[in-house]
Amino acid sequence: MAEADRPPQPVRPSLLKRAARKMARLAYRMVLPIVRPLAFRTRRYLTQGIQDELNRTAAVAQGVNDELRRMQAELAHEIRHAHATGREVLQMTAESVQHQILVNAHHWHTVGYKDAQALSAGLHQSIQVSRESIRDxxxxxxxxxxxxxxxxxKESREAIRSVAEDHAFNEFSRLDRLEHLATxxxxxxxxxxxxxxVLLKSEVGYVLCADSxxxxxxxxxxxxxLERGTRLLIQQFVGRGNVFVDVGAHLGLLSLAAARAMHGHGKIFAFEPFPNTRAMLKRSFWLNGLSDMIEVHGAAVSNNIGETKLFLGATSxxxxxxxLDLPADYxxxxIDVRTVTxxxxxxxxxxxxxxxxxxxGAELDIMEGAKSLLANNPExxxxxxxxxxxxxRVGHSLDxxxxxxxxxxxxxxxxNPDTGVLEYVTQEQLGQAESTNLFFARNGSVAWKKLGFDV
Incomplete structure (x- = not known):
């Protein structure tokens, strides 16, 4: 047989490819028992809330249908009662007419034909009026x-539609939130x-944090x-060209949020006394391309200019x-740090x-060292x-x-720590909470209008 007439030989995969395929099949068999229950639980979690809402909506609809059937039964009963009443009135009217005829029968023999005819017409008219009145x-x-x-x-249909729309909106919002969090x-x-x-990606950009x-x-x-509600409020409040002062800037998450909301046009003054945290803060702003917007001060803010001790907590x-009141085993x-006003x-x-x-705990000292700033900035x-x-710990009462x-x-x-929405909270509730971020502004200030809030 000629060389050209020979059938092509099948190409066998290389030894490396065959080994890779065997490893892939082995990995698939090992991972399948783990992934399948996980996927089942995920699907059940995502659909359970929707199923519960559908069941509640069905229960509401069933209740409305039962109410409609009850109203229909009452309507039928009232119509039957009205017909029965009408029949009774007609019967009583007929009996009354019959009695009147019998009582006056002896008179019919003595009156003239014309008088009897007029009396009969009057009785007929009376019966007709009674019948029409009952019918009306x-x-x-x-x-x-x-x-x-x-x-x-109509009201029931609107209620069912409203419940269905609210249910659909809540479930779609929940799914969107789950998808966002998953992403x-x-x-x-x-x-x-x-x-x-350690370098991490946060909601406002890349940040550095100590690995300990x-x-x-x-x-x-x-x-x-770290403070979602406060971050959302800051992003809603500040805008292009604004100035944000961050006392106790920590890793700079809220300063980064403000910088994002300013879209690169504004100024941020950040105060962070702890050297290691301050260095990470500056580096994070550089990583996010926002270094030109921030001015970092390596000092603690107080009511005097000088030096003081910075006591280190269990977390930065x-x-x-x-x-500080630290755990017994801590x-x-x-360290020594500068203080400024x-x-x-x-x-x-x-x-x-x-x-x-x-x-x-140093809030009132900071306010005392900012008298001119507060007086010159009424808004x-x-x-x-x-x-x-x-x-x-510092000896101040809440009052x-x-x-x-x-x-x-x-x-x-x-x-609100989750949504950033402003809420009225009593002084008693503040005293019972572990910590609360408060928003302050003067009466009539445009700050309240920025947030769509009326004090």
């Missing part, structure tokens, strides 16, 4: 009952960087946020210039739109963390703390 009453009753039934049916979680990773730091700061790392890996967000440590550190005549204070808004445990803000004309509302 029955028709009016039927029309009124039918109109009431139609109104009830974020898929992208959220922690990459070990230099100098014992486990509480902060857990929060960022879980949700991508709890450092304070006041002694070693107390501190806002009046001395910020440019004279600066217009500030929003001032955030998170200082673990300024404040976001201040209130922690009853911090107040007890005294809130009163200091009230003396400067500020009114407060609580920031």
């Amino acid at each position: 009453e029955v028709l009016l009753l039927q029309e009124a009952t039918a109109a009431e039934l139609r109104a009830l049916m 974020i979680s898929a992208r959220r990773v922690a990459v070990h960087s230099d100098q014992d730091r 700061d486990h509480a902060v790392l857990a929060g960022l890996l879980d949700t991508g946020d 967000g709890h450092h304070s210039i006041f002694a 070693e107390t440590s501190s 806002l009046d001395s550190a910020l440019p004279a005549g600066l217009t500030v739109d929003l001032l955030k204070i998170d200082a673990e 300024i808004a404040l976001i201040v963390e209130l922690g009853p445990s911090h107040l007890r 005294h703390w809130l009163g200091a803000f009230a003396k400067s004309g500020f009114v407060y509302r609580a920031i």
